[in-house]
Amino acid sequence: MTAQQLPASTSATAIQSPRQPIALLVSLLMTAALASYLYTVQDSHASLVMLLGAALGVALYHASFGFTTAWRTLVVTGRGRALRAQMLMLAVAVCLFFPTLAAGELFGQNVIGFVRPLSISVLVGAFIFGIGMQIGNGCASGNLYHAGGGQLRALPGMAGFAAGALWATRDYEWWTTQPSLAPVNLIELLGTGPAIALNLLVFAAIALLTRVVEKRRHGDLEADDAGQGQPWSRRLLRGPWPFIWGAVALALLNFATLALIGRPWAVALGYPLWGAKAAEALNLGLDIDFWGYWLLPGRDTALMGSILEDSASLMNIGVILGALVAATLAGRFSLSWRMPLMQWLAALLGGVMLGYGATIAFGCNIGAYFGGIASGSLHGWLWLVAAFAGSFVGTWLRPLFGMSRG
Template sequence: MSQITMAGRPGGAVSPAVWVALGLGLIGALGLGLGQSPRIAALFVVGGAFGLVLYHAAFGFTSAWRNFIRDGRGRGLRAQMVMLAIAVALFFPALAAGSLFGQEVSGFVSPVGIPVLVGAFIFGIGMQLGGGCASGTLYTAGGGNARMLITLVFFIVGSLLATIHFDWWMALPSFEPISVVETFGAPLGIVLSFALFAVIAAVTILVEKRRHGGLEQAEPTKRQGLARFARGPWPLVAGAVALALLNFATLALAGRPWGITSAFALWGAKLSQFVGVEPSAWFYWQQPANATALAGNIFADITSVMNFGIILGALLASALAGRFAPNFSIPKRSVLAAVVGGLLLGYGARIAFGCNIGAYFGGIASGSLHGWLWLVAAFAGSTLGVRLRPFFFAGEGPKDA
């Protein structure tokens, strides 16, 4: 019997994709460290770690919500509550203090109103049609899912389109940003957040036991120790813990939580400039931070750099697992779902002040009420999206992120 290496190839060979990912990662980190700053290089590496964790733990927001909506299975949702609980415990004291390891820090605290409700709702539909959320789109595309490249392209297009209409959405009724940390203080804010996480987890347990008589167990794996760490799969809870810790590392290095989708709008704007369409006159790109990003080098944009890292980290993880094998034979309806889903994802994320990472994960970890509103609206949108999926996916199609 031939020997199988950690990269999943016989005869001691290492998959070329492993060397490509490692080589690009090394070049990227060195180039960013010399051309930008060591901090940007460190955030690129953190992005790579995010990609590896997301892939090996198969930590999907989209599939977790769909499994609960469609089948009453709540293991993925409970893992998200673990992730949020750890993040809140780490974030709230730092945000209350205003600094972390000497770095000034602030959270993602955004207005609560119609833009969040509408944006998160259509994002939820897009999650189920596109086959992934913001993080899911990046890590599955990096892992070799060709269909998710289509979702990513139209995610970028949708993000850019939303910046055209951004002033109209911002004129709609909203309340001022509300921070749990500022309103109640860090200790009480943590207690209240933990109570809500416990309620959500308890509801998933009750529903799952009522429908199935017991809780779903993780699939057994023969890999243990270093082999499992390198090749996966990781337990969902391990992924939850790792994602919370990496988000805290992002807060320490970047001074704010992990985000993804602002970079998609920036990439779309840069591309529009390249083809002769100037977006700088649009309201969104006249905001100071956005104007600076548009005028600057894309490799100076923290979110973009971390996204590049996520893609490479997922590429490395899939190559180590021996699963990097892009398939470009995609059914037409699945392509259509990717296009529609990507547009909804991009548009919804911009007007809702973020995606499942920036608004849901980062917003709740920041103590922002808009993060909770985002969760409710996006879950409602996902419920509709799940009902729409049979039109696009015969037999529910491929496994999504």
């Protein structure tokens, strides 16, 4: 799988920086300035949260680690290298998360996982999200690191995500009344060891299935040789990374998030707040304060405070800055914005679907899929099945918006 790029057919204009070292210096200064500001007006914890997001942005960019293209590539071409990397990421994560969540604390920090109900809202929301990620050509984390790398074409997807997420907060209370089964926590149900073993077996089975499919269609397996031939230190700093590096890095950084914040990494959690703040700034006259979503613990205080006081938002901003640093380190930073009108509309529509789906499904590909499975919650697997089905549908809808299926 290549980077989670916007279509090759897109007519793009790129402004290449003639002085990449200057661009690198600017990106580092921007990151350091925000970290310093957060340390001054809040505390060191806020600064560390943002910097952790930046580390995630570097990993996402250097490994071109996405979910949208990975799933589409498997459906269209049968190549499963990227999905196998996701299984490795999950395998490392459950080995780290399950014992820690069973203990309930890490380095004195109370920790909780994302354990959610098996509900209609998860099924419907994940399915909508899956369609949106293919139409919009990006997922929650993908849009962030693409924007950081200079692909301004990701911005309509992000704007749509915030609008869709805000819309979903209005309907959130209704979705909670729909049919639902109680949450299933595999760590509590089976015990830590058996739960890890079961998950590893499922990951291995999925990885093996992708190998079988790929060999039948192509006769061989696609090599994961990004950056091969370069010294490992240069590859680490400037990229590109093999998928395996990205998989391990994301699992470790998600575990660091658990240690720092007390919960797994969540991207979609920041978007409803961004939508609400935008609605307030535009004076749209919405009674957001009285919507059920904003009466949930933690969401009420987030709505009253600044975006820079919200940990999910801080990490999202950090991802953008980290991708900017990574792009300038790699010497590949450029500003790209031009594409056909239909693809702008597709990005906006896909973003709305992403935001709405993620909010009613208790998260996106990061919070529900990655975080849910790493938390031992069965809803993470339900989300994966529904989102993959939606992604399949979305893949075949792409030509309606002038995009190839591949």
